[in-house]
Amino acid sequence: MSELVDRNVATPEASLPGGLADVRPGLVPETPADRDPRRGTEPLWRSLTHGRGLVGAVLVGIVVLLGALAPVLAPFAPDDQLDASFLLGPSSTHWLGTDDVNRDVLSRVLFGIRADLVIVFVAVPVGAILGSLIGLVAGIRGYTDVVAQRVFDVILAFPALVLAIALTAVLGPGVRAIVLVIVLAEIPVFGRLIRTSVLEVRELPYVEAAVVSGASIGWVLRKHVLPNSIEPLGVQLALSMSIAVFIEGAMSFLGIGVVPPTPSLGSILSDGNRYLETNPLFAVGPLVVVSLLTLGFLLISQAFAHARRL
Amino acid sequence: MTAAPTTPALDVTDLQVAFSHPRPAVRSIGLRVNRGEIVALVGESGSGKSITARAAMGLLPPTATATGSVKVDGVEVLGASERELGAIRGGRVAMVFQEPQTALNPVRTVGWLIGEALRAHGRSGRKQLRDRAIELLTLVEIPEPDKRVDYFPHQLSGGQKQRVVIALALANDPVLLLADEPTTALDVTVQAEILSLLRRLRDRTNAGILLITHNLGVVADIADSVVVLQLGEVVERGEVTEIFARPEHEYTRHLLDSVLRLPQPSDVAEPVAAVADPTTPVLDVDTVSVVYPGRRGQAAFRALDNVSLKLAAGEVLGVVGESGSGKTTLGRTIAGLIAPATGTIRVDGRDVAATRGSALRELRRRLAFVPQDPAASLDPRFTLEESIAEPLDIHRVGTRAERRKKVVDLLDAVRLPASFATRLPSELSGGQRQRVALARALVLEPTLLIADEPTSALDVSVQADVLELFATLQRELGFAAVFISHDLAVVERVSTTVAVLRAGHLVETGPATVVLTHPQHDYTRRLVAALPVPDPVAQRARRQATAAL
Numbered sequence: 001m002s003e004l005v006d007r008n009v010a011t012p013e014a015s016l017p018g019g020l021a022d023v024r025p026g027l028v029p030e031t032p033a034d035r036d037p038r039r040g041t042e043p044l045w046r047s048l049t050h051g052r053g054l055v056g057a058v059l060v061g062i063v064v065l066l067g068a069l070a071p072v073l074a075p076f077a078p079d080d081q082l083d084a085s086f087l088l089g090p091s092s093t094h095w096l097g098t099d100d101v102n103r104d105v106l107s108r109v110l111f112g113i114r115a116d117l118v119i120v121f122v123a124v125p126v127g128a129i130l131g132s133l134i135g136l137v138a139g140i141r142g143y144t145d146v147v148a149q150r151v152f153d154v155i156l157a158f159p160a161l162v163l164a165i166a167l168t169a170v171l172g173p174g175v176r177a178i179v180l181v182i183v184l185a186e187i188p189v190f191g192r193l194i195r196t197s198v199l200e201v202r203e204l205p206y207v208e209a210a211v212v213s214g215a216s217i218g219w220v221l222r223k224h225v226l227p228n229s230i231e232p233l234g235v236q237l238a239l240s241m242s243i244a245v246f247i248e249g250a251m252s253f254l255g256i257g258v259v260p261p262t263p264s265l266g267s268i269l270s271d272g273n274r275y276l277e278t279n280p281l282f283a284v285g286p287l288v289v290v291s292l293l294t295l296g297f298l299l300i301s302q303a304f305a306h307a308r309r310l
Numbered sequence: 311m312t313a314a315p316t317t318p319a320l321d322v323t324d325l326q327v328a329f330s331h332p333r334p335a336v337r338s339i340g341l342r343v344n345r346g347e348i349v350a351l352v353g354e355s356g357s358g359k360s361i362t363a364r365a366a367m368g369l370l371p372p373t374a375t376a377t378g379s380v381k382v383d384g385v386e387v388l389g390a391s392e393r394e395l396g397a398i399r400g401g402r403v404a405m406v407f408q409e410p411q412t413a414l415n416p417v418r419t420v421g422w423l424i425g426e427a428l429r430a431h432g433r434s435g436r437k438q439l440r441d442r443a444i445e446l447l448t449l450v451e452i453p454e455p456d457k458r459v460d461y462f463p464h465q466l467s468g469g470q471k472q473r474v475v476i477a478l479a480l481a482n483d484p485v486l487l488l489a490d491e492p493t494t495a496l497d498v499t500v501q502a503e504i505l506s507l508l509r510r511l512r513d514r515t516n517a518g519i520l521l522i523t524h525n526l527g528v529v530a531d532i533a534d535s536v537v538v539l540q541l542g543e544v545v546e547r548g549e550v551t552e553i554f555a556r557p558e559h560e561y562t563r564h565l566l567d568s569v570l571r572l573p574q575p576s577d578v579a580e581p582v583a584a585v586a587d588p589t590t591p592v593l594d595v596d597t598v599s600v601v602y603p604g605r606r607g608q609a610a611f612r613a614l615d616n617v618s619l620k621l622a623a624g625e626v627l628g629v630v631g632e633s634g635s636g637k638t639t640l641g642r643t644i645a646g647l648i649a650p651a652t653g654t655i656r657v658d659g660r661d662v663a664a665t666r667g668s669a670l671r672e673l674r675r676r677l678a679f680v681p682q683d684p685a686a687s688l689d690p691r692f693t694l695e696e697s698i699a700e701p702l703d704i705h706r707v708g709t710r711a712e713r714r715k716k717v718v719d720l721l722d723a724v725r726l727p728a729s730f731a732t733r734l735p736s737e738l739s740g741g742q743r744q745r746v747a748l749a750r751a752l753v754l755e756p757t758l759l760i761a762d763e764p765t766s767a768l769d770v771s772v773q774a775d776v777l778e779l780f781a782t783l784q785r786e787l788g789f790a791a792v793f794i795s796h797d798l799a800v801v802e803r804v805s806t807t808v809a810v811l812r813a814g815h816l817v818e819t820g821p822a823t824v825v826l827t828h829p830q831h832d833y834t835r836r837l838v839a840a841l842p843v844p845d846p847v848a849q850r851a852r853r854q855a856t857a858a859l
Contacts (some may be wrong), residue, residue, distance in 0.1 A: 204696075205681030206689045209747070211643045213701040213754060214674035223700075227691055 005187025025211040044234050047302065047307035056238075063293045067113030072108035079261045087278045095209065097279040099271060109285045112263035115175065116293070120244045127186025128237055135191040137227075139198025140217060148195070152188035160247055163255075168256040178257050182244045191234055197229040238301035242294040249290050255310045265290050317384040318342045319486040319518030320403075325378040325388075327361050327370065327542075335361050335374070336542040337562050338365035343487060343518035348509070350521045350529040350550070352565070353539035354641065354769040359522045362539075363488045366403060366520070368395040369392050383485045401431050404479035406489040410471035414463040420447070420474050421459040427481040440714055446477040449514065451507060469635075473507065487519045495530060497632035497796070502840040506853070507531050524770060526569045527842030530554060530849045538562050541755065550846045568771040569844040572801035572826050592758050592790040593621040593644065598653035600639050600814075613639040615814040616653070621807070623757065624788045628805030628822060630798055630837070635811040641762045641794045645679050657758055675705055678751035680761040684740035684768065687747040694721070694738075694746050695731040701754045722748040724779060743773035745779065752787065759791040765800060777803050810834045 022226070047053040066073065075093070076082065085098040098107035138148040155163070164181040171177045177239060201207055207215075207224050215223075245265075251257030252266025253273075265286040272283030320343040327336040336358040343349045365380050368387045380387045383402045388402045389393070407413040414423060424443040433439065440459065447455035450473040463471055472492065479487055489508065493501040509532050512519055521533060529536060529550065530593040536553045538546040538561065548557040554832050557563045600614040621627045631637045642648045644655055646662045655662045657673060665673050678701070681687040688697050698717045702708060708716065718728045724745040728859045735743055744764055752758055764780070765773040781804050784791060795801050801808060810831065818831040829835045839856050843849045 080559065205683060205686045206646055206747075208645075209679045209681055209687070209750065210700055210704065212674060212677050212679035212760070213704060213751075213756075214671045214677075215700075216671075217703045219704055224689060 021168060044130025044231060044304055044307060046125050047303040051296075051303060053297045053303025053307075054297045056301075056303060059292050059296030063113060063289060063296065064117060066110055066289075067117050070110040070114055074104075074110045076104040076107040077109045078111035078263050079103060080107075083302065086277040087275055087282070089279050090281050096281040099268075099279075099282055100275060105268070105272070105279075105282050105285055106244075107264070108263040109267055109289060112265045112268050112286060113289060114262040115258055115262060116245060116248055116266075116290075119175065119178055119182065119248050120241050123182035124237065124240045124244050126179075127183040128190045128233070128240070130183065131187040132194045132229075132233070134187065135194030136221060138191065139195045139202070142219075145195070147192060152191055155184060155188045160243075161250055164247070164256060165254075168251075171258045173251075174259055175257075178248050178251050181251065182247055185247070186240050186244075187238065190233070190236065193232055194229055197232065198225050199223045201228050231307075235301050237306040238297050238304060239269075242301065244295035245293045246296070247291060254272060317376075318381075319345050319347075319383060319472060320520060321379075321384075321587045322362065322366070322380040323379045323381075325362065325365060325376065327358070327365065327374050327376045329374055334367050334542055336365075336687070338378075339539070339542070339544055341537050341544065341547070343520050344484060345518050347405060348512055348519045348521055348534050349531055350523060350533035350536045351539060352446065352523065352526065352529060352536055354565075354771065356522065356541070358542040359539050360490060361542075363405075363490055363520065364485070366488060367399055367405060369399075387582055394484060397431075400427055401482045401848075402484055403483070403486040403488065404484040406476050406479045406487060406492045407471075407541060408491040409495050410475050411495070413456060414471060415820075419460050419462055420466075423463075424459075424478055424481055425477050431482045442481070443477075446480055449476070449511070450474070450477045451510075452477075466498075468496055469503055472496060472500075472504055476504075476507070480511070480517075481513065484517055487517050488522070490522045491520060491524070492521070494523070494525070497657045498798075498840040499530070499632065499836055502842070502856075504844070508532060515753075515763060525842070526554075526566065526770070526844040527849070530844050530846040531842040531853065533846075538565070554844070554846050564771060566844065570774065570776040570777075570797075570803050572799050572802055572841065574827070584690060586688070591620040591656075592623045592625075593619070593627075593792070594656040595619040595640075595644065596652075596654050596656070598643060598650045598655060600636070600643055600648055601651040610815050612649075614643065617811075617814075617816045618653075619809055619816070619819065621790050621792070623790055625807060626784060626793055626805045628789045628801030628808045629792060629811060630796065630801050630808060631811035632796065632837075634813065635793050636814040637796075637811050638762055639814075640811065641760050641792055644758075644792055645677060645760045646674070656692040658753060670672075671705070674753050675701075676757045678754065678756040679761045680744070680747050680751050680759065680764045680810075682763040682766060684747075685741040688735040688743055688750075690735050692734050693734060694726075697735070698750045698753055700750065705754065707754070716753060717749075720753055721746075723783060724749045724754070739772075740768050741776055741830050744768065744776055748776075748780065748783070751785065752789070754786065756789055759789050759796075761791060762794045763796070766792075766795065766797065773800070780804055798826055798837060810837070838848075 042120055047092065048057040076168060081102045082098065082104065085094070085102040087100055088094055088098045090097045094104050096109065099108070134148055138145040160181065164177070167181055168177045171180065183289060201224050202220065207220055210220065248264060249266035249269060252264050253270040255270065256263035256269050268286040269283055269290070272286065275282050322342070323340045325336055325339045328334040339358065339362055341349065351362065353359045365376060366382060366387060368390060370376055376388055378388065382398055385398060385402065387398060390398070421440055421443045424446055425439040428439055428442055433442070443459050444455045447458060452458050452470055452473050464595055466474065492508070493504050496504060505528060508519065523529060533550045534551050535548060537544055540561045543712070546553065546557065546562045553562065554566065557566055595618055597616045598614055599612065599616055599617050602611045602613055604610040617640065619627065629637045629640055639648060643650055649663055658676060660673055662673065666812065695714070695717045699713045699722055702713050702716065717731055721728055721730055722772050726742060726745060738746065747764070768776060777800060793801060793804055802822055807820065808822045808825040809816055810818040810825065810833065812833050818825055818829065818834045825834060826838060829838055839852070843852060
């Protein structure tokens with residue numbers, strides 16, 4: 001039924017006085033004051049200053065601060081084995097109690113955040129950059145596109161965890177394996193995103209006009225395709241980070257991620273899981289942090305998407 | 311037209327519709343459509359004509375507040391409950407949509423679609439529904455209705471699809487048909503058929519028809535009376551012949567003046583000898599064919615077949631044809647966006663397809679392209695200055711100050727103030743955007759400009775102004791241009807020569823005035839005849855003459 005809407009009813013002509021203004025040369029009306037012409041063009045970060053974007057930014061900010069200030073905040077060293085502290089419940093000295101090898105859980109969680117953040121902030125951008133480059137090339141050259149698409153299909157056909165198990169079988173567990181899994185899992189996601197963007201933008205009339213006037217493919221990519229892709233990239237980046245936190249957690253939980261004694265949220269959660277009856281906070285502590293981090297990235301991603309109406 | 315109908319099909323009194331915007335979308339519209347009468351609602355974008363039609367369907371968006379009265383066949387629609395409206399919509403009042411392509415569900419047969427409309431109003435029985443569907447298809451003059459009833463929409467042509475859309479609207483014998491730009495998406499020859507069908511249906515069903523259109527030729531062709539809207543108000547109304555012969559309101563006169571007409575054959579001397587071949591043409595299209603490869607075993611599609619054309623410096627070649635004729639493909643091939651399968655395209659004597667690297671860049675400096683859709687002709691992120699200066703940046707021409715100067719000059723040339731340089735496209739109207747696209751195309755002083763329907767998405771008065779500007783700049787700067795349009799009158803306005811395309815073949819070419827007033831080829835003759843003239847008396851005479859053929 002939307003056919004009732006006029007084809008160009010959205011153009012400001014509708015709001016020009018007399019509707020004739022466009023006809024009289026030299027007599028150009030000012031834009032009506034009740035319209036904000038810059039709407040939809042403000043930078044993405046603005047959406048972090050209010051609403052769910054703000055909540056997400058605060059959540060991620062808190063967790064990042066906790067991780068960054070771990071050496072100051074943590075009451076004990078993360079791998080310090082204390083005397084007579086086997087699986088204690090929460091107390092004023094050990095807010096989250098102690099674990100099965102007499103270490104302070106709170107200190108381990110704080111240091112564990114660092115491992116997670118390093119993984120997230122390294123692996124996801126690396127995957128994004130590699131994926132974007134492959135996507136750009138695939139969008140320009142037909143035959144590379146066919147190859148890239150099929151490779152992406154293969155990677156996407158594996159659930160990330162199956163991929164993780166297969167890779168650790170070869171590489172052995174550790175941070176390296178986690179980073180590699182996340183990079184591999186993100187390449188097709190960003191590759192597809194950028195490829196679609198290239199194909200779409202190249203066909204746009206204003207891009208064709210530039211090509212006819214002599215613009216090279218490099219010019220089109222730099223001036224039109226990339227600026228057009230920044231926003232969906234931002235959305236995907238935040239979303240991928242929340243998934244990366246989850247992947248680290250899941251891999252360490254399964255024992256194929258960060259190797260003890262190095263603390264990470266997933267590995268602490270995995271250990272604590274076994275002692276839910278003696279010290280529930282052993283597991284709940286890292287779980288809450290993982291949840292807050294994932295939720296924070298997710299909210300940011302939603303706020304970006306909302307700002308762009310993607 | 312029956313005498314003194316008891317209840318009007320549509321009676322709108324003092325309708326006001328407001329949104330959150332300070333200016334009401336509709337302020338005080340009153341109009342009446344009697345049964346068996348065709349009333350044309352005329353106005354430009356934003357005049358409130360579509361909102362009025364929506365009100366009659368009870369389809370105003372929830373954000374709208376409406377006051378006044380809208381009566382369909384004596385029943386008040388404003389403020390009616392959804393249940394009451396359900397009975398009115400598709401029953402007493404029905405809608406003919408603009409775009410038959412999207413109005414029909416592609417996975418259902420024609421018979422099912424019509425049956426759906428009937429079932430919604432309580433009819434049932436397989437046999438009865440099918441019989442009624444065939445009856446309706448017969449009514450809208452679709453050949454072999456008992457076979458076509460089992461067709462899917464994609465098996466029908468555009469004109470036949472629009473006939474099915476009309477059949478759907480007629481399914482429950484409405485007293486009022488709302489036709490919102492029913493022929494805008496169709497080719498002229500198909501438009502002519504649909505218009506005469508609508509006229510016959512009016513006589514057969516005695517329904518009132520409210521025709522919403524921006525095309526005054528269509529109005530002159532079939533309307534009985536006209537209501538002219540401007541900014542949500544009725545500025546003039548009357549009998550169609552009266553309005554066209556003696557328009558009283560300034561705006562109506564302005565609208566009528568903006569309409570482009572083809573010169574009459576009597577205005578132009580008999581055809582002279584064809585123009586001599588230019589010796590050094592700016593553009594030389596030599597037996598060019600373009601083939602789109604078939605997908606999944608389907609045959610390849612020949613979009614252009616051995617087309618040859620020459621264009622001298624400073625001339626404007628108008629390319630006309632209906633949809634699928636290959637005119638856009640021709641423009642894109644000349645612009646170098648599509649490679650020809652066979653044949654060569656030479657610009658300034660150089661083969662575009664065989665040129666590479668810096669030579670190609672140099673060649674492209676002399677080319678420019680003006681796209682069709684004002685919504686997409688400019689990068690929404692670029693200010694107007696950045697957009698206009700982009701070709702200069704690509705070729706690294708001039709210093710910053712020189713570029714800025716050039717931008718200001720061009721803004722002035724397309725009659726926009728220099729203060730617009732920092733604006734974004736979203737702050738501009740469609741007409742202003744197309745002028746900026748023109749400025750960008752001219753910034754490198756091209757020898758050949760390719761414009762693909764640059765004005766077809768604009769309102770008539772805006773279109774007239776942009777065309778005027780184009781013609782003036784072309785005279786002053788002397789560039790050659792390929793001007794593509796489906797609208798013969800537009801092409802006549804700006805072109806020196808015309809090429810008529812049909813299904814990839816060049817059917818006729820020659821000086822614009824000669825081809826469009828004394829067409830030699832049958833197809834060109836039909837195109838010219840199908841174009842409705844914005845003059846009710848002349849148009850009705852033409853229609854009868856065409857019918858007698």
